[in-house]
Amino acid sequence: MDNNGVENIIRPFVIGRKNWLFAASLAGGKALATLYSLVETALCRMRYSAVSTML
Numbered sequence: 001m002d003n004n005g006v007e008n009i010i011r012p013f014v015i016g017r018k019n020w021l022f023a024a025s026l027a028g029g030k031a032l033a034t035l036y037s038l039v040e041t042a043l044c045r046m047r048y049s050a051v052s053t054m055l
Contacts, residue, residue: 012040 016036023029 037042
C-alpha cells in the first residue's frame with residue numbers, strides 16, 4: 001500500500017510553498033493564490049499544452 005497518488009497531487013503546493021513565502025504583502029499573497037488557483041483549475045480541465053501556450 002502506498003500513497004504516491006496523493007503525494008503527486010500535493011506536489012505543486014509543496015514546491016510553491018517557498019515562493020508564496022515572499023509575496024511581499026497580504027494583498028500580493030492573495031493575488032498569487034488566486035492566480036495559482038486559476039492556473040491549476042485550467043490544468044485540471046484542459047490539456048497542459050493548451051494552458052502553457054496561454055501563459
